[in-house]
Amino acid sequence: MGRPPNLYSFTDSELAPNLRKYIVDQQNDSIKRHDAFRVAVSGGSLPKTLAKALLAPSSGEDDKVDFSKWQIFYADERCVPLDHEDSNHKLVKEELLDKIPNDMAQPKVYPIDEKYLDDAQEMADQYEKVLVNSFAARDSVKLPLFDLILLGCGPDGHTCSLFPEHPLLRETGAWVLSISDSPKPPAKRITLSLPVVSHGAKIGFVATGGGKKDVLKKIFETEEGTMKKSFALSSGLICLASGQSNITDYSNYVN
Ligand code: 6PG
Numbered sequence: 001m002g003r004p005p006n007l008y009s010f011t012d013s014e015l016a017p018n019l020r021k022y023i024v025d026q027q028n029d030s031i032k033r034h035d036a037f038r039v040a041v042s043g044g045s046l047p048k049t050l051a052k053a054l055l056a057p058s059s060g061e062d063d064k065v066d067f068s069k070w071q072i073f074y075a076d077e078r079c080v081p082l083d084h085e086d087s088n089h090k091l092v093k094e095e096l097l098d099k100i101p102n103d104m105a106q107p108k109v110y111p112i113d114e115k116y117l118d119d120a121q122e123m124a125d126q127y128e129k130v131l132v133n134s135f136a137a138r139d140s141v142k143l144p145l146f147d148l149i150l151l152g153c154g155p156d157g158h159t160c161s162l163f164p165e166h167p168l169l170r171e172t173g174a175w176v177l178s179i180s181d182s183p184k185p186p187a188k189r190i191t192l193s194l195p196v197v198s199h200g201a202k203i204g205f206v207a208t209g210g211g212k213k214d215v216l217k218k219i220f221e222t223e224e225g226t227m228k229k230s231f232a233l234s235s236g237l238i239c240l241a242s243g244q245s246n247i248t249d250y251s252n253y254v255n
Contacts, residue, residue, distance in 0.1 A: 007220065012208075015049065015052075015053075015206075015208065016049065016052040016053040016056065017053070017056070019049065019050075019053040019204075019206060020053040020054060020056065020063070020065075021063070022204060023050075023053065023054065023065075023148065023150075023204075024062070024063055024064070024065060026147055026148045026201075026202050027065070027066065027069070027070075027147075027148075028062065029147075030069075030147040030148075030201075031066065031069050035069065036069050036071060036147075037066075037069045037070050037071065037147050037148070038071045038073070038134070038135075038145075038146050038147045038148075039070060039071065039072055039073070039146065039147060039148045039149070039150065040072075040073045040074065040075040040146045040148075040149045040150070040192060040200070041072060041073075041074065041075060041088075041092060041150045042074070042075040042076050042088065042150065042151045042152050042159070042160055043076070043077075043078075043088035043091050043092070043152070044152040044154070045152060045206075045208055045209070046150060046151070046152045046206055047088075047091045047092045047094075047095035047096050048095045049206055049208060050092075050095070050096055050150070051095045051096040051099055054096065055096070055099055055100070066105070067100060067104060067105050067106055067107040068105030068106075068107075070107035070108065071107065071108045071109075071110065071134065072092070072107050072108070072109045072110065073110045073130075073131065073134075073146070074088055074089065074092075074110070074111065074112065074127075075149060075150075075151055075160045075191070075192050075197070076088065076160040076161040076189055076190065076191040076192065077089065077111075077112045077127075077189065077190050077191075078186045078188070078189050079112075079116075079117050079120050079123055079186070079188035079189060079190065080117070080186060081114055081117065082111055082112070082114060086185075086186050089109075089111040089112070092109075093109075097109065110130050110134070112126070112127055112190065113126050113127075120178035120179070120180055120188045120189065120190060121178045123178065123190050124174070124176040124177055124178040124190040125176070127176045127190055128174060128175045128176040131144045131175050131176065132144075132175075143175065143195055143196055143199040144175060144196060144199070145199060145200070145201060146196075146199075146200045146201065147200075147201050147202065148200065148201065148202045148203075148204065149192075149197055149200035149202070149203045149204070150204050150206065151197070151203065151204070151205050151206070152205070152206060152207065152208075153205050153206075153207040153212060153215065153216070153219075154184060154215075155211045155212060155214070155215055156183065156184075156215065157215045157218065157219060158183075158184065159197075159205065160191045160192055160197060161179050161182055161184075161189040161190070161191035162191055162194055162197070163182070163183055163184075166179070166183075168191070168193075168194075169194050171193050171194070172193070172194075172195050174193055175192065175193055175196050176190055176191070176192060176193065176196075177190065177191055177192075177193050178190050179191060
C-alpha cells in the first residue's frame with residue numbers, strides 16, 4: 001500500500017509562504033544532489049500562486065530562490081501559439097518569468113515547439129524528445145525523474161491534462177501524450193503521462209478556491225478521482241489547498 005499523501009490546508013495568505021518553503025527545500029536538496037532543479041509546472045491558477053510564492057523577498061540563505069539552476073518544463077500544454085491567450089507558457093511567462101527582476105539569474109525554460117501546432121501527436125513526440133535530451137537517452141532511463149512536479153486540480157478531479165476515466169490514463173508507453181478531446185477547452189493538448197507524473201521525486205498539488213471543495217472531498221474520502229487513486233504510491237506527494245477549499249476536516253492526512 002502506498003502512503004497517503006500529505007495534505008496541508010492554508011488560508012489564502014498562508015499558502016504562498018508555505019508553498020515557497022516547500023519548493024525552496026526541494027530546490028536546495030536537488031542542487032546539492034545534482035546541481036540543477038528540474039521542475040514541471042501546469043497552467044490554471046498555479047503560475048500566479050507560484051509568482052506570489054517565489055518572487056517574495058527571501059528571509060535568509062536557506063530561503064533563496066536560485067533560478068540559475070532551474071529547468072522549467074510544462075506538465076501540460078495546449079496546442080496553441082506561445083503568445084495565444086490559452087497558452088500555459090504565456091501564462092507562466094506573464095505571471096512569473098517576466099516578473100523575475102533583471103538582476104536575478106533567469107531559469108532555463110522549455111516551451112513547446114510551435115512548428116507542430118497542427119498535429120498534437122507530433123507535438124507530444126517532439127516534447128518527449130526534449131525530455132529525452134534533458135533527462136538522458138530513452139533506453140538508459142525508463143522514465144524522466146523530475147525533482148518536482150507542480151500541478152493544479154480541476155473541479156472534476158483532473159490534473160495536468162489527465163482527466164478522470166479518460167483512456168489516456170492507461171497509456172504507459174510514452175512520456176508525453178496527446179489529447180484531442182480534452183473536456184476542458186481547448187480540446188487539443190499535450191500532457192505528461194501518468195507514469196511520468198507518478199515517478200516525480202516530489203509531486204505537489206496546489207488546489208485553490210471553493211470550486212475544489214467537492215472534488216477534494218471525493219478524492220480523499222472515496223479514493224475516486226485521478227489524484228488519490230493514481231498518486232497515492234508516491235511518497236513525495238503533497239496537496240496544498242487554500243482558502244475556500246475547506247478541507248481542514250481531513251486532519252488525518254495532515255502531517
Ligand atoms: C491546464 C492546467 C490544468 C489546471 C487545472 C487547475 O492547462 O488546463 O494545467 O491541469 O492545473 O485545471 O486549474 P485551476 O488552478 O485554474 O483551478
